[in-house]
Amino acid sequence: MNAIDHPLVTAYLDAVARETAELPAERRAELLADLREHVEASDARDDDQVREVLTGLGEPRTVAASALSEETPAGHIHPAPVAPGRAKLTVILLGCSGPLLLASSVVGTIALIAGLALLWGAPRWETRHKVIGTATAVAVPVLVFVGALLGAASRIGPIELLLLLAFSLGVPAVGATVLLRAVRR
Amino acid sequence: MNEAGGRVPSQLRKGLLEYCVLALLRDEPKYGVELVAELSAVSVMTTSQGTIYPLLSRLRREGLVDTELRDSPSGPPRRYYTLTAVGLASLTEFARAWPLFRDAVDHFLTDPQGDPA
Known part of the structure; x- marks a missing residue:
């Protein structure tokens, strides 16, 4: 089984997706694709290896917080566009x-x-x-x-x-x- | 909280990590996972590898790096990051400023009352 289909990976990506609900859809998709690629490239085979890769990535909340802060760097806050x-x-x-x-x-x-x-x-x-x-x-x-x-x-x-x-x-x-x-x- | 996860390292990383990324790209394009691995090899530079991807995304939006898809020997094509002219200029500016800051901080830490070096 490829690591990307591992239930732990799915749960991890879902958690990141949940925590980044405020991000623009495009940015969110980009982040999830990057994380997915990271897991795929890791070549993790068993549960322990998958766990190790996910631990290395950091808590979903931490990754999400970083994504949100990179989105609006201090002093560059843009007004929300009108839908x-x-x-x-x-x-x-x-x-x-x-x-x-x-x-x-x-x-x-x-x-x-x-x-x-x-x-x-x-x-x-x-x-x-x-x-x-x-x-x-x-x-x-x-x-x-x-x-x-x-x-x-x-x-x-x-x-x-x-x-x-x-x-x-x-x-x-x-x-x-x-x-x-x-x-x- | 371990040594690399405290508030001070986190504040320092916030300002410095992007220049480390630019420096890693100075000689050759690299793909995301490769960049992350090289940064994490120096433990103080990152505690959560996943936080580097949002940083890379911002650097791309600011025009400091560019991305291109390249075929991978196995699996789907990989996204490679390259340094742009703007990125190189930013890195050069940082490389010039950094020793001055480093020496100044060292000066205050070791001999706050002494004459400036």
Whole structure:
């Protein structure tokens, strides 16, 4: 039996995998492949030899701690990236909240609030981007509200309607583009 | 806690081990298991061999070493580590600085009140 199929080795690798759950998947796979290669190269034949190789590698916890500390060396801590799916959802919600608000104030408001919550909860965007995203997204409801206050709704003509439509499509779209660019940088 | 596993050796290793790895690669590429074996042959350098692999991974990401797959006489291809130009520059810088630090530490340990050498 090859050492790599030995139950002690399997248990060891499983323990390292468990302890490194926080590592990026790629880094974790690399570490496990390295350890596997180490065991394979050792040519351990019986239980005692396998035990000796694993003891030499060190406690799974020690190896995992070393991997985690090499991942974020002091002073080089990077902000956690936004999960791509989450970033997209945030941008879509904010970008569509304008036209949605015009179509249905309830749906639009929900999209807007959900988008803003996702935006401000994401560590990847800087405050600057969050402010831009928020301003462009709330511009549409603010405009509609102010328009209603001024009683403009009663005198809206085709030109005004067109302008309102362009505004509610364009401004959140600009904000969404800024947010997307910030994540891709 | 044995001599090599205490807090002081562990702190020292943290700063020095990577230069030992670079030094081992100065003359020829080596594969991971080979590097680990050579480091562990000097007992003070490593207590848990498995911790060297994350170090190698970081050195690769920082561009100090490069890896290439080579066929092995037996079994699957092996990942060999080579020193890059950046790695060599880092090693050269360390080799220049190290004797000064070593002498300074020795100086304070042996004769803290005396004149600097």
